[in-house]
Amino acid sequence: xxxxxxxxxxxxxxxxxxxxxxxxxxxxxxxxxxxxxxxxxxxxxxxxxxxxxxxxxxxxxxxxxxxxxxxxxxxxxxxxxxxxxxxxxxxxxxxxxxxxxxxxxxxxxxxxxxxxxxxxxxxxxxxxxxxxxxxxxxxxxxxxxxxxxxxxxxxxxxxxxxxxxxxxxxxxxxxxxxxxxxxxxxxxxxxxxxxxxxxxxxxxxxxxxxxxxxxxxxxxxxxxxxxxxxxxxxxxxxxxxxxxxxxxxxxxxxxxxxxxxxxxxxxxxxxxxxxxxxxxxxxxxxxxxx
Amino acid sequence: xxxxxxxxxxxxxxxxxxxxxxxxxxxxxxxxxxxxxxxxxxxxxxxxxxxxxxxxxxxxxxxxxxxxxxxxxxxxxxxxxxxxxxxxxxxxxxxxxxxxxxxxxxxxxxxxxxxxxxxxxxxxxxxxxxxxxxxxxxxxxxxxxxxxxxxxxxxxxxxxxxxxxxxxxxxxxxxxxxxxxxxxxxxxxxxxxxxxxxxxxxxxxxxxxxxxxxxxxxxxxxxxxxxxxxxxxxxxxxxxxxxxxxxxxxxxxxxxxxxxxxxxxxxxxxxxxxxxxxxx
Numbered sequence: 001x002x003x004x005x006x007x008x009x010x011x012x013x014x015x016x017x018x019x020x021x022x023x024x025x026x027x028x029x030x031x032x033x034x035x036x037x038x039x040x041x042x043x044x045x046x047x048x049x050x051x052x053x054x055x056x057x058x059x060x061x062x063x064x065x066x067x068x069x070x071x072x073x074x075x076x077x078x079x080x081x082x083x084x085x086x087x088x089x090x091x092x093x094x095x096x097x098x099x100x101x102x103x104x105x106x107x108x109x110x111x112x113x114x115x116x117x118x119x120x121x122x123x124x125x126x127x128x129x130x131x132x133x134x135x136x137x138x139x140x141x142x143x144x145x146x147x148x149x150x151x152x153x154x155x156x157x158x159x160x161x162x163x164x165x166x167x168x169x170x171x172x173x174x175x176x177x178x179x180x181x182x183x184x185x186x187x188x189x190x191x192x193x194x195x196x197x198x199x200x201x202x203x204x205x206x207x208x209x210x211x212x213x214x215x216x217x218x219x220x221x222x223x224x225x226x227x228x229x230x231x232x233x234x235x236x237x238x239x240x241x242x243x244x245x246x247x248x249x250x251x252x253x254x255x256x257x258x259x260x261x262x263x264x265x266x267x268x269x270x271x272x273x274x275x276x277x278x279x280x281x282x283x284x285x286x287x288x289x290x
Numbered sequence: 291x292x293x294x295x296x297x298x299x300x301x302x303x304x305x306x307x308x309x310x311x312x313x314x315x316x317x318x319x320x321x322x323x324x325x326x327x328x329x330x331x332x333x334x335x336x337x338x339x340x341x342x343x344x345x346x347x348x349x350x351x352x353x354x355x356x357x358x359x360x361x362x363x364x365x366x367x368x369x370x371x372x373x374x375x376x377x378x379x380x381x382x383x384x385x386x387x388x389x390x391x392x393x394x395x396x397x398x399x400x401x402x403x404x405x406x407x408x409x410x411x412x413x414x415x416x417x418x419x420x421x422x423x424x425x426x427x428x429x430x431x432x433x434x435x436x437x438x439x440x441x442x443x444x445x446x447x448x449x450x451x452x453x454x455x456x457x458x459x460x461x462x463x464x465x466x467x468x469x470x471x472x473x474x475x476x477x478x479x480x481x482x483x484x485x486x487x488x489x490x491x492x493x494x495x496x497x498x499x500x501x502x503x504x505x506x507x508x509x510x511x512x513x514x515x516x517x518x519x520x521x522x523x524x525x526x527x528x529x530x531x532x533x534x535x536x537x538x539x540x541x542x543x544x545x546x547x548x549x550x551x552x553x554x555x556x557x558x559x560x561x562x563x564x565x566x567x568x569x570x
Contacts (some may be wrong), residue, residue, distance in 0.1 A: 140562055166406040184392070187373040187391035188391055188392075190347060190371055190373065191344070191371055191391040191392075191449075191452070192347055192390070192404070192408070193365040194346075194349075194365045194366070194367065194370055194462075195367055195370070195405030195408060195452070195453075195456050196366065196367030196405055196456060197405075197408045198408075205404075205408065206393065209393065209395050210393075212395070217489065246509060284395070285436070286394035286395060286438045289394065289438040
């Protein structure tokens with residue numbers, strides 16, 4: 001009886017992929033049958049470099065016209081040019097500052113309103129009854145769908161842009177704050193009451209603190225939603241901003257500015273996600289520990 | 291004086307309309323100063339309902355609970371609660387349900403003095419009181435540790451110290467040792483007995499373990515499910531023998547201990563076979 005299994009060379013990517021089907025016992029430190037275990041950092045680095053090399057290769061070989069996909073060098077040159085000379089009436093720093101102003105303005109407004117609303121929804125059934133239907137109704141609607149309405153109601157100025165981003169952030173922040181309140185254990189609440197705590201003290205000293213990990217998760221998700229809504233917000237009557245820059249460039253088929261803008265938005269959004277994770281580790285080191 | 295449970299019945303509405311669940315029926319318990327009362331019984335016999343009544347978390351459908359002649363209406367610091375701990379990291383996927391009673395954002399000392407802080411005691415004063423009780427449970431060197439870095443046994447010591455700092459008249463302990471490994475569990479049984487003798491608090495203690503119940507109780511109440519009621523009561527003094535000889539294993543393997551253990555086990559097994567047990 002011959003062995004019909006495919007033979008794969010030991011080590012390397014191929015055998016790692018073939019391990020999906022392996023039946024041997026696990027190595028020390030791994031647990032048998034746990035799906036997808038092991039570090040994927042090296043593979044991620046290789047995959048990113050591979051994508052970049054692919055981009056470089058197809059443009060260097062002239063397989064795709066620069067109108068559709070400019071080379072990495074052209075995009076970088078454009079980055080320097082827009083940073084110093086500007087594009088669409090402002091330079092890159094001004095575009096970035098306008099966009100960050102919109103995202104963070106909406107973020108602070110959302111944090112100051114959505115988190116208290118979420119907490120009240122968690123601790124009070126009347127508040128939950130009032131706020132649950134509107135939030136659950138508008139939450140799955142794409143911001144682009146209610147953009148026309150915000151323009152009719154609030155005009156084409158800054159207000160409608162801020163409100164669009166604000167609405168995109170409000171639902172995840174409120175719902176996470178509410179989930180945080182619900183995650184506090186009844187044992188912690190009972191313990192506080194039997195130590196003589198009043199209802200207000202239980203809310204301030206136990207429920208709010210216990211909800212912190214989820215509140216921070218909501219803020220992280222919220223700021224991510226803000227960046228994804230930015231381009232929609234800057235579609236109408238903006239004069240500066242990264243989203244405006246990308247849209248304006250696409251109208252004139254300046255593809256290198258489009259790609260450069262996309263990369264800049266991606267990097268900024270990623271850096272703020274890292275910042276929020278760092279703040280999480282600082283403020284709620286017990287998250288997932290107990 | 292002490293805590294009296296007088297003819298208490300607790301009835302919940304059932305799942306079907308018109309259906310009633312008798313969680314407790316006509317319970318009478320009298321806990322006086324120096325008593326260590328342990329409740330033992332199969333799952334669903336109403337042990338935790340009884341503790342929640344004493345804590346004031348639920349109200350009886352009939353009868354009343356009094357502490358020093360005053361009717362218990364709601365929780366209060368004169369009845370300290372020590373809950374069970376569930377150790378190990380919680381799942382950090384989605385919503386984390388924190389199944390423990392300590393506050394992980396506070397250090398060991400801050401947890402122990404939490405009740406005093408709520409009552410508005412000054413910081414040096416509450417530090418001193420909390421330090422005294424942390425020393426009593428053997429945690430004098432762990433004041434500034436994060437509670438989530440401690441083992442389950444040490445976390446439960448913090449829970450005991452925290453309940454004691456408010457100087458309650460009695461401690462209500464709901465399976466405080468249920469989640470611990472066997473060795474830690476035996477150590478903490480001895481610690482709780484020492485704390486009890488040292489402070490003179492009344493204790494009401496719930497457990498699933500027959501051995502633990504017999505070893506610790508001055509009075510053991512055996513409960514039966516459907517409806518939850520007390521079927522047997524035993525007065526015991528194994529804990530006094532422990533204070534004399536300090537050898538828990540010798541007591542737990544002595545002939546008279548084993549005799550009572552088998553008797554109580556046969557009562558509980560009878561309940562399980564009669565449809566109690568874990569199949570709810």
